[in-house]
Amino acid sequence: MNILIKNLPEMEIAYVRRTGSYFEPQEHWGTLVNWAASNGLYPPQQSFIGISLDNPEQVESKDCRHDACVTLPDGFIKEDHKNVEFRKLDGGEYALYSFYEKPEKLHSAYQYMFGEWLPNSEYAADYQRHNLEFNMNNPSEDPEGKCRVDLFIPVEKRRS
Numbered sequence: 001m002n003i004l005i006k007n008l009p010e011m012e013i014a015y016v017r018r019t020g021s022y023f024e025p026q027e028h029w030g031t032l033v034n035w036a037a038s039n040g041l042y043p044p045q046q047s048f049i050g051i052s053l054d055n056p057e058q059v060e061s062k063d064c065r066h067d068a069c070v071t072l073p074d075g076f077i078k079e080d081h082k083n084v085e086f087r088k089l090d091g092g093e094y095a096l097y098s099f100y101e102k103p104e105k106l107h108s109a110y111q112y113m114f115g116e117w118l119p120n121s122e123y124a125a126d127y128q129r130h131n132l133e134f135n136m137n138n139p140s141e142d143p144e145g146k147c148r149v150d151l152f153i154p155v156e157k158r159r160s
Contacts, residue, residue, distance in 0.1 A: 002098075003095050003096065003097055003113075003117055003121075004095070004096045005093060005094070005095055005096070005123070005155070006093070006094050006095075006096050006152070007091070007092065007093055007094075008091045008092065008094050008132075008152065009091045010088055010089065010090060010091040011071050011072075011088065011089045011091070012071070012072045012076070012086070012087075012088055012089075013049065013069040013070060013071055013072060013086065013087060013088070013089055014032070014035070014036070014041075014069065014070050014072055014078075014081070014084040014085070014086055015032070015051075015067040015068060015069040015070075015084060015085050015086075015087070016028040016029075016031050016032045016035075016067070016068050016084055016085070017065060017066070017067050017068075017085065018065070018066050018067075018068070019062075019063060019064065019065050019066075020061070020062060020064065021056075021061040021062065021064060022052060022056060022061070022064055022066060022107075023061075023104065026066070026068070028066070028068045029068045031068075031083075032048075032068040032069070032070060032084065033048070033068075035081075035083060035084055036048075036070040039081075041070050041071075041072070041073075045073065046070050046071045046072070046073065047070070047071045047134055047135075048068070048069070048070055048134070048135040049069040049070070049071065049089075049132050049133060049134055049135070050066065050067070050068060050069070050132075050133035050135060050149075051066065051067040051069060051130045051131070051132060051133070052064070052065075052066050052131065052133070053065040053066065053067065053130065069089075072086075089129075089130070089132065090128075090129045090154075092126070092129065092154060092156075093123075093126075093154070093155050093156065094132070094152035094153060094154050094155060095113065095117070095118075095121075095123060095152070095153045095155045096150055096151070096152055097109055097112070097113055097117075097150075097151040097153070098148075098149075098150055098151075099147070099148070099149045099150075099151055100146055100147070100148045100149075101146055101147070102139075102145060102146055102147070103139055103146075103147045106133070106147070106149060106151075109149075109151050110131070110151075113151070113153050114153075118153070118155070121155075121158075122157060122158050123155035123156065123157060123158060124155065124156055124157075124158045124159075125153060125154065125155060126154040126155055126156045127154075128154075129154035130154070131151065131152065131153050131154065132151075132152040133149050133150075133151055133152075134149065134150040134151075134152065135147065135148075135149060136148035136149060136150055
């Protein structure tokens with residue numbers, strides 16, 4: 001695996017939150033994508049980002065929270081929009097894992113990053129920031145039904 005270290009800027013996002021198993025249908029994505037399209041927010045100018053807020057090994061699956069997000073351009077007027085939430089994502093150093101596989105296998109990318117790559121790298125996970133899943137394609141349009149996700153894990157240099 002070729003893991004790259006990237007420095008991401010702070011980003012302003014709009015998001016729709018869903019609570020429930022990460023392996024159930026994700027209707028909140030449709031809500032967000034429809035809202036984003038109606039406001040002219042789509043790739044390549046903007047990015048769609050998934051944020052899994054809870055570790056399913058530590059939180060009951062029915063209580064796991066997930067945010068479907070879209071980045072916002074500078075000057076976007078948030079006050080006119082009541083059906084989505086807004087916040088800033090912290091920038092900083094992230095380890096980038098480029099994943100291309102069936103969506104249900106995304107958890108294996110997390111297992112690799114946290115179970116193998118991080119312990120053997122000069123980096124530690126920065127749990128003050130969230131993992132970011134940049135969605136680079138629509139799996140329903142992929143010939144093999146695979147998702148292309150740039151998984152960004154927040155890291156900091158390991159202290160000696």
